[in-house]
Amino acid sequence: MDLDELVLRFQKKDVIAFEKLYEMYWENICGVINTVVKDKFLAEEIAQDVFIKIWNKSDSYSPSKGRFFTWILNVARNAAIDKVRSKSFKDQQKNLSADFFVGILDRAETSDQPNNTQIDTSALKKLVLNLKDKCLQIIEMLYFRGYTQKEASHELDIPLGTVKTRNRSCISKLRENITLEWK
Amino acid sequence: MEVDNYIASGILELYVAGLLTEEENLEVHQNALQYPEIKNEIMAIEAAILELTQAIVPTYADRKGFDDVKVRIGERKDTKVVQMTRDEKSNLSSYIAWAAAILFGAGLVWFYVQNDQLKTNIEMVNQQNGVLEQQILDARGSLTETEALLSSLRDKNVSVTSLGGQEVSPDSYAKAYWNKEQNKVLIDAQGLPEPPDGMVYQVWSLKLDPLTPTSVGLLEDFDADENKVFTLNNPNESEAFAISLEPAGGSEGPTMEQIYTLGAVTSS
Numbered sequence: 001m002d003l004d005e006l007v008l009r010f011q012k013k014d015v016i017a018f019e020k021l022y023e024m025y026w027e028n029i030c031g032v033i034n035t036v037v038k039d040k041f042l043a044e045e046i047a048q049d050v051f052i053k054i055w056n057k058s059d060s061y062s063p064s065k066g067r068f069f070t071w072i073l074n075v076a077r078n079a080a081i082d083k084v085r086s087k088s089f090k091d092q093q094k095n096l097s098a099d100f101f102v103g104i105l106d107r108a109e110t111s112d113q114p115n116n117t118q119i120d121t122s123a124l125k126k127l128v129l130n131l132k133d134k135c136l137q138i139i140e141m142l143y144f145r146g147y148t149q150k151e152a153s154h155e156l157d158i159p160l161g162t163v164k165t166r167n168r169s170c171i172s173k174l175r176e177n178i179t180l181e182w183k
Numbered sequence: 184m185e186v187d188n189y190i191a192s193g194i195l196e197l198y199v200a201g202l203l204t205e206e207e208n209l210e211v212h213q214n215a216l217q218y219p220e221i222k223n224e225i226m227a228i229e230a231a232i233l234e235l236t237q238a239i240v241p242t243y244a245d246r247k248g249f250d251d252v253k254v255r256i257g258e259r260k261d262t263k264v265v266q267m268t269r270d271e272k273s274n275l276s277s278y279i280a281w282a283a284a285i286l287f288g289a290g291l292v293w294f295y296v297q298n299d300q301l302k303t304n305i306e307m308v309n310q311q312n313g314v315l316e317q318q319i320l321d322a323r324g325s326l327t328e329t330e331a332l333l334s335s336l337r338d339k340n341v342s343v344t345s346l347g348g349q350e351v352s353p354d355s356y357a358k359a360y361w362n363k364e365q366n367k368v369l370i371d372a373q374g375l376p377e378p379p380d381g382m383v384y385q386v387w388s389l390k391l392d393p394l395t396p397t398s399v400g401l402l403e404d405f406d407a408d409e410n411k412v413f414t415l416n417n418p419n420e421s422e423a424f425a426i427s428l429e430p431a432g433g434s435e436g437p438t439m440e441q442i443y444t445l446g447a448v449t450s451s
Contacts, residue, residue: 015258019249026249028236040241051252064212069229070201124238142200143232149202167200168193175231 007068011058022051025069029076035144036080037089046083050076077146129177135170142167189214190224199228325409332369332412340364344424346444351428352376357444359386359424361417368399368417370426375443378405378428385429386413387437388421391447396425401433423447 009017029050034043053075054061061071083089128136137156141147142163147155149163158166189195197203198211215222335341341360348355356374361367370386378384384402389395400415402408425445427437 015253015256019253022249022252025233027240028233030241031236031239034241035239043241044246048247048251048255052255055252055256064209065205066201066203066208066212067199067225067229069233070199073232074201124235127235127238139235142197142202143235146201149197164193164197167196168191171196171228171231174235175227178231178234 003068004063007061007063010055011061013055013058018051018055021068025072026051028069029072032073032076032144033080035140036077037083042083043080046079047076050079053079073143074146077144081146127174127177131170131173131177134166135173138163138167139170139174184214184218186218186220190221195221195225196228199225199232329410332410335362335367335369336360338362338364342448344446344448346424346426346446348374349442349445351441352443355443357426357446359446359448361421361424361448366416366418368415368421368424370402370413370415370424371411372402372405372413372426373411375402375405375411375426381431382428383431383433384426384443385433385437386415387425387427388417388419389423389425390420391422396437398433398435399424401429402426421448 006017006020010021026047030043030047033046033050034040037043037046050072054072061068065071134156138152141152141155142149149160152158152163153160156163194203194207194211198208203211211221211225215225341362344359344361346357346359352375354374355376358371360369360371362369368386368388372384375384384405386399386402387396388399390397397419399417399419400413402413405411423446425437426443427434427439428441428443429438
């Protein structure tokens with residue numbers, strides 16, 4: 001069964017299709033949320049909420065609006081960002097800075113504790129091999145934080161048009177690494 | 184349309200990131216349907232992002248998994264399991280309530296029976312008490328009688344005369360306690376056999392020289408008398424006492440053959 005059919009059945013409230021989609025995307029969604037909330041238990045909780053949410057508003061998805069994963073990613077980002085902006089979260093004085101992804105490898109290297117960031121960084125290291133910080137930054141902003149091109153250009157202090165191309169080249173590098181890994 | 188340039192523009196990466204406008208999204212979607220290269224490129228970009236996000240999954244302590252989601256969307260009946268537990272609870276509590284009610288009812292019956300029995304017991308005890316009280320009263324009465332009897336026997340003015348059995352009844356005996364001051368004589372007739380029907384014992388005071396019998400009285404209701412002690416008036420100067428069996432109502436003079444006991448008064 002291909003993804004389109006799965007999504008269609010999911011939209012018709014087919015729980016089995018939903019479970020397949022859940023298994024397909026749960027880790028990705030949880031990973032994205034964790035980069036924002038930086039708390040694996042909270043990330044897991046929000047990820048569960050995200051799947052409940054997409055089930056309840058499955059009607060609002062349409063392939064013409066984008067990829068199914070993109071749709072979930074968007075819901076997850078919003079949920080995670082809502083959480084970190086919430087009063088209770090701020091009260092816990094969590095780090096709100098958008099540098100989780102960029103610093104993750106440095107922190108892992110300096111501390112000699114692979115799990116201090118609550119992720120296993122070995123796979124990540126291979127993936128982001130040769131990717132510069134500016135790549136990691138722009139990927140985090142665009143994919144995990146939902147920054148608009150304008151916001152990203154402002155944040156990174158680069159021309160608006162450069163955001164698109166830089167992102168393109170960074171993703172290409174990532175794809176190269178993946179291809180290398182597969183070989 | 185130059186597909187390569189379109190791909191190189193980086194719009195597809197933004198498409199996967201979900202950062203395009205609605206029109207742009209629709210445009211990319213339609214292009215993807217039209218050009219397989221575009222669709223493949225999109226898939227490849229998405230795969231890269233999936234790979235990346237896969238690599239930043241936290242290490243988990245507790246994965247609730249899809250079951251949790253199922254419960255929460257109401258597809259799994261686990262939520263109702265909670266309700267069922269409630270039902271079970273209420274069932275259990277209703278069982279407990281019934282059991283309690285039955286126990287209570289049984290308890291009431293038991294108490295009622297117990298109470299009834301106790302009442303009966305109390306009645307019985309009361310009756311027994313009555314009987315005992317009567318017995319005590321009787322005993323007191325008989326004690327008083329006995330004491331009176333004893334004191335009358337102990338009186339210093341009393342002379343005691345033993346009456347021995349005669350021919351008609353050699354085993355018979357009796358005693359006469361005569362109080363000359365009070366002119367009374369107590370006859371203890373315990374040693375006499377019960378008189379036959381229609382007959383009665385008659386007590387005689389005798390003067391010996393010449394032999395003159397004077398009737399002192401009858402031992403009436405001999406059978407009914409418990410202590411067989413009879414008090415009679417005796418104003419006579421008695422020298423001896425005799426008891427004879429006479430027809431009911433007594434006789435003028437003693438029937439000599441029917442004298443049961445006889446004894447002379449010893450002068451003190």
